[in-house]
Amino acid sequence: MSAKARRTLPWEDKRERAFFWHCEADANVVAYLSQPHRLEIHVGRPRPLIYFPDLRRDLANGRVEIYEIKKAYNPDDDADYDLKLRLAADVYEGLGWSFRIIEAPEIERRPTLDTAWSVQRYRHVALTGQALADFTAHHMLTKEIAKWLDLHPNQVKRTLARHEIEPVCALKENMRLVWRRSDVSGCDHLWSRVPSSSRVLFHCVGSGRRHPN
Structure with a gap:
């Protein structure tokens, strides 16, 4: 069931x-x-041309988009059908709507399609305000760590995930980070690049241990 169409x-x-x-x-x-x-x-024939578009999209900016979805489209394959699509496009233009024929290569382009599938599979998950705040804080902290270590954010995220490290907050005062983590072993290559002046503090959940600077 579609979360946006509600059916x-x-x-x-x-x-x-x-x-x-x-x-x-x-x-x-x-x-x-x-x-x-x-x-x-109606085109002056005994019967009107009948057209059912494949999809209508209503956008946040108020625009309406109409789509015809094709594996591939060649207007020379069927002149009458192409005429119908062109006339339909004129009708939609008069309404202030856009009309597009979208083909398989654009729809199935990767990694965009894989990302869309991954996002939509969680479309019915309820997201609380606290969960959103936690996600935002995690994202911003990851960017800060990457900046300090001169690394790409994705590299930092992969390293954190691999070693089950979760950054929970960034304390701006004295450039200090507080980390919650299940294990301190195996990550020296990451934090050894942090300048000692940054005074990074590692807090281990349940143990109270601190990784030495």
């Missing part, structure tokens, strides 16, 4: 489902809906 959405092939993942993960998308409406375009 289960139908999809006809895996590319549509993958694009749903993008919509769930994209913070700019407020709501989206598959096969949102039926469009009848």
